[in-house]
Amino acid sequence: MDGQQYAVGVDFGTLSGRAVVVRVADGAELGIATHEYAHGVVEERLPGSDLPLPPEWALQVPDDYRDVLRHAVPAAVAAAGIDPADVVGIATDFTACTMVPTLGDGTPLCEVDGLADRPHAYVKLWKHHAAQGQADRINQLAADRGEAWLPRYGGLISSEWEFAKGLQMFEEDREVYDRMERWVEAADWIVWQLCGRYVRNACTAGYKGILQDGAYPTPEFLGALAPGFGSFVTDKLDQPIGQLGDRAGGLTAEAAGWTGLPDGIAVAVGNVDAHVTAPAAQAVSPGQMVAIMGTSTCHVMNSDVLREVPGMCGVVDGGIVAGSWGYEAGQSGVGDIFGWFAESSVPAAYAVAAAGADESMHDHLTRLAAEQEIGEHGLLALDWHSGNRSVLVDHELSGLVVGQTLATRPEHIYRALLEATAFGTRVIVETFRDSGVPVEEFIVAGGLAKNALLMQIYADVTRLPLSIIDSDQGPALGSAIHAAVAAGAYADVPTAAKSMGKVRKSVYLPDERRAAAYDALFEEYLALHDHFGRRTSTMRRLKAIRRAAVERRISGGAGR
C-alpha cells in the first residue's frame, strides 16, 4: 500500500454536501469542503413558480447535487494540498429515502422540457411526508394479506419510503408517472452521474425498497393497492443490485471534468449516511451498535443471524456490510427535542447567564443538569415529541413530562429529556437482546457525542461501554473507506475500516451505583411507555382533537 493514495468521500445531507479527502493508508482526513444546495429544501413553491406546494411536501433540485461534485470536491482536494492524480476512488453517501424520477438515461424529469412546473417531476426528499395515506394503505393491505416481508420492517413501512412515494405520484400525477422510466434513490442517481451506470445499492433497496430474499412485493399485491400499479417494480424500480463497497464503474470524462479527479477511477456503489458511518467508527462486527445521534438517532448494527425484532426499521442482507445482516432502528426525536426545549422553554435569565459564562444555551443547561443527583429533579419524560420510531412505530405519539412542582426548573426538565432519550435507547437495546440479537457495545457518532453528560447517562442507563467515533466527518470518512475498497486498496470494508476508521474505545463506562439509580427511573419510564404507547390511545386522541380543532378554525370556528 502506498502512502500517496487518496480516496474522496462525499456526504450528501439535507441542506448541503460535504467532500473529504482521506489518505488510504491510515484514514487521515486531509481536506474538507462543503457546498450548500442553492435551492435547499423546496417546501413552499417550485423554483420560479408562485404556486404553493401542499403541506408536508419536501422536494429538492437534482442539479444542486451535481454542484457539490463541481465545487466541494475540487475545493477539498485543493484544501488537502494533494495531487488529484493520486486519488484512486470516490464514493458517496446520501440521505434516504430520497427519490429521483428519471428518464431511462438518468435525466431527472424536472430537467425534461415541459415538466419543470410539475411538482412530481422533482426529487422527493426523505422528509417529504405527504404520502402517509399511501403508506397506511400499503401497511393495511400487507397485514391483511400476511405479506412475508412486513415483519422484516418491524411490522410497518414508512411514508418516507419508495413504494409510498411512488404510489403517491401514480395517483396524483399519472402523466408524470407515465413519463418516468426509472424511480431512483438519490444515493444511486449520484453514482449514475459519476460513472454513467445505474447500479442499485443493496442498502436502500433493502431498507427503503422492500427488497427481501431477492424479491419485491408482488404484482398482485401492487395491483390490489391501485389498478395499474401492478407493474411498478418491473417498469420503474427493478435494477441489478450492487453490494456496498463494490465498484459501480469508472469516473466518466464528464464527471472527471466536474470534480477534477482522474478519468476512470473507481466509483463505489451508493450508500446511506447512517449506514456508511459504521465502518468509519470501526464498528462492523456483530453486537456493535452504532448510534448516529443528531436531531434524531439512527441505530445500525450487524449480525450473523436473521431475527425479527419488533419495531425495528428493518433488517437487510448486506444492508450495512456485504455478507452480514444489517439491522436498523431509530428514535424520531433526540437532539431536536433538546433544541426545541432550549429555544421555547427557557427564560431570559438563563440566556443572560449563559451569555455571561460564554456558554451556548445547551452547554449552560447541561452544566446545570450535571449538578443534579440522579432522580433529584423528580421528573420523568417521554421522548416522543416527533413520535416513536422504534420500538412502537407510532408517529401519533407525543411528548410527556410528569412530576413537575413549583420548584421545577428548566435544567430539571432538560435533564429529564436527556434521560428520556437514553431510556428510549435502552428499550431498543433490550428489544434487540430479547429478540436474540444482543448488543455488546454502543458506539456514538454525530453531533451529540460531544455532550459528556449525555454520553455518561447513556452508558449508565444502558449498562454498555460507550465508544465515540474519532472523526467529525463520520459519513464522509465512511464513504472514503468505501471508495478505497472499490478501488481495490483493501479486500473488503471491514479490513479497510481497521486501517481507516477511527474510534475512541470505551470512553464512557457504566457505573454500577448510578446504573442502579437509573434502574428505578427506567422502571417508571417503562410503565409510562407501555401505558401511553400500548394500552391507551390518549395521545392519538389528543392529535385527533387537535386536527379537528384546526379544521373547525378553517371552517369558521366554535369560538375559543
Add this chain to the structure above:
Amino acid sequence: MDGQQYAVGVDFGTLSGRAVVVRVADGAELGIATHEYAHGVVEERLPGSDLPLPPEWALQVPDDYRDVLRHAVPAAVAAAGIDPADVVGIATDFTACTMVPTLGDGTPLCEVDGLADRPHAYVKLWKHHAAQGQADRINQLAADRGEAWLPRYGGLISSEWEFAKGLQMFEEDREVYDRMERWVEAADWIVWQLCGRYVRNACTAGYKGILQDGAYPTPEFLGALAPGFGSFVTDKLDQPIGQLGDRAGGLTAEAAGWTGLPDGIAVAVGNVDAHVTAPAAQAVSPGQMVAIMGTSTCHVMNSDVLREVPGMCGVVDGGIVAGSWGYEAGQSGVGDIFGWFAESSVPAAYAVAAAGADESMHDHLTRLAAEQEIGEHGLLALDWHSGNRSVLVDHELSGLVVGQTLATRPEHIYRALLEATAFGTRVIVETFRDSGVPVEEFIVAGGLAKNALLMQIYADVTRLPLSIIDSDQGPALGSAIHAAVAAGAYADVPTAAKSMGKVRKSVYLPDERRAAAYDALFEEYLALHDHFGRRTSTMRRLKAIRRAAVERRISGGAGR
C-alpha cells in the same frame, strides 16, 4: 337604617392586614389601608436569634397583628373621611389554620418572659408544614378506629390544622406545651384583643378544630396518639362557640385607643378569609359555590343538607353562615402554577414582545392563548404541581403535561394549564353533585377573576353561569358585613349581604358548542386523573426517588 353608619372590616392575610371602611346602608367602600407585618413570615430564624428553624416551619409574631389595628384601621378611617364616631362595629377575618399559644389571659407565649427564644412559643402560620408526621398518625389512627368525624373531612385531616400542630408542640417542646393554657386560632385571638373576651368561632372550630355535632375527638383517641395528650381538648382547646355574625363583645378602651374607634362598639365573632367572602359576593344560598381564586383556590358553599362528599376539606354546621351546612373544598395550586410557568418556562422573546405591547407576561400569554381554537394545542395537563387537595387529597401528586410536539409553544402549554385547573374544578363540582349537594352557580372572587379567558373557560368547562364579586376587597367587605350584623344593623348575615354584598351576576355564560369541545378534553383529563391519582403510584414513587436522591447528595452522593 342610617346612611351615616359605618362598619370596619379587617382582613389579616399572610403578609399584611387590610382595613376597609364600609357604609352600612349599601356596602360602599369608602376608605382602605394596608399594613405590612414587620416580621412577615418567620421561616429562617426567630427574631433576634441566629438559630436556624427546621425545614417546613412558618411562624409569625402576634404583635404584628396588633400593629394592623394600630395603623391600618385609623388610616382607613382617615382615608374614608368619616367621623369615627359613626362606626358601629368592627369585624375581622384571618388566615387559617393559624394558631397562637397563649396564657389564660390571651398573652402569647412568645411575649412571656423567658420564652422569646422558643420556636414553639410563636404563632404557627397556616403554611407551617412541619407536623405532617403527626397528621399522618392522626389519620391512620382515626381510620383504624373508624372515628365518625373523619368522613366530615373527606377522609383526611391536614397537617395544617389544630390537632396536628398541637401534637407537634406536645412532642417537641413539652415545657412550652405545659406553659400554654390556651391554643387559640389567630382568628379568635385578634377578637380577644379587640373585645377582651375569648370566643371560639364556629368556622375554624369546625373546619380546623374537628368540632362535629358538638364534640371533639375523645380523650381516648387523643391518649392513644400519645400518652398524656388525652386532655388536650379539655386543657387547651375547648371554649364556648360563637356563631358567625354574632357579637363577641364590645371594643375595649385599649383597643379603642389603638384603632381610634369608639369604646364599646360591636366586635364580631372571628372568621376566615375565604368563608367571609361568600356574603361579600351575595352568595350564601344553597347551590351557590364561591371560589376564591388566587395562588390556590378555596371553594365554599352552603347547603341545607349534610352529605359526605369524598375529598372535600370539610363540612361544618354554621361554618359559613349560621344555620346552614358549610362545605369547603380546594385546589392546592392554581394561580401559582400559572405564575411558575410564566416565570420559569417562557423564553426571552416573549418577555420582549410583552414589554413591547405593554402587557404583563400573564396578559401576553393569555392573549396568545385566547387565539387558539379549543384543543388546537393538542395538550392536556394535570394541575397538581402543589398536590391535589380536592377530591384526591394527596399532596404526593405532581404536575403533568402530555401531547408536546416540536411545534408546541409556551402559549399552548399556558392554555393547557388554565384548562387543567378548570377541569379540576369540574371534578369538584361533579363530586358535590354526585354526593347530593348540587352546584347551580359559580361565583368567583380573588385576583384571577380579572382573567376573562380563564373565566370563560371555567363557564364552558363546568357548564355553569359564572358571577364575579364586584369588589377588590372581598374578605374585608365580608368582615364589614359581619360587623354590621354584630352591631345589630341587620337581622342576619344573609340580609346584610343583600344590601352590602356586591356581585355582577352571570358575567360569563357557558356556550354549548365550546362546552361540547371541552367535553372531549375533559374525558381525557378524567382518564389521566384516575390513572395517576387513583390507579398508579408513579407520582408518589417519583417523589420518593427525589427524596432519596436528596439524601444521597447529603450523604456524599452516588455521582451524577
